[in-house]
Amino acid sequence: MKDLKQFNIPFIGLKEGSHLFEYHIDKTFFEAYQFDDFNDCAVNTTVDFVKKSNLMELNFTINGSVNVPCDMTGELFNQEIDGTLHLIVKFGHEYNDDNDEILILPNEAYQINISQYIYELIILSVPNKRVHPKVLDGTMESEALEKLEELRIDEDKTVEEKTTDPRWDKLKDLLTDK
Template identity: 30%
Template sequence: MDLETLKIDLKGLEEGVNHLEFDLDDTYFKEVDAPEVSQGSVHVSLDIVRTGEDFFTLDFHLAGIVMVPCDVCLEPMEQSIEAIERLEAKFGTENSEEDDLVTVAEDEGILDVAWYLYEFIALAIPIKHVHAPGKCNPAMVRALEEYSAARSGEEDEQAMDPRWEALLKLKK
């Protein structure tokens, strides 16, 4: 996917609703070159409502799959995402951004939504992403179990610090 297709000529839009669709693929994620997601397939449906000469409401609907590392085994996994986001844009003297209002330089009239799309995708990824039970890398799961057992003291019991013992007595 060529990122140039994500540059929207706001001046060329008709008054009322304008509908655009994009399919973001691995090429898009590599071009954006951001850390969280480097692969995926996301469909974007964008409705741009032009009201008056210089005000625009952009309604994004994103749905698809991105590849993220599993929190348990660190192997890549497919994570489905869906998001509905809104931006408002207006023409001004220079490009600027304030909350959900984007000011586009009137002499250019071009709004590049490539990075906004990436941010929407990154925000749609759940905080915790883990393979379905039994799908994690078995070697990594064994290593985690081994180190978890060693850390929890199952292998070699050490004498507990007397201060902790006293605190445990208070808990009872």
């Protein structure tokens, strides 16, 4: 990942205690990951980095918006997102990120790159079904919605009974004669 050096945190020189890092994420961040589902992005990220004697805690908080197409109409809109992630960093013999909440770095590591965690947090904070707010309140006007309204089955209208073969009607009479 080129151009993501700004997300390296050299923890070896930091004193024990809490340190705050702030980042503004835009579309260029996602271009580094070759992710193009967002048309635009404006997300503020804060990382509360707590260094302790034998481990580190990282608390990620994001809030902002991503410009995405509506799943129903295809219209672009700004989807508000927010999310948090808590990560514990420990030291061991080799790198291990099998656990989602615990990262093990080699003993000789001197910095951590947090860009992957920010990327995943933003992606997972976007809802699976993205619906334009105007669709939800009924003020959206688009060709797709007009076509959906035209093809909608109205449950209030009574469905006319289909004509059946009179031979079957005689069998139905047997059931009701009891």
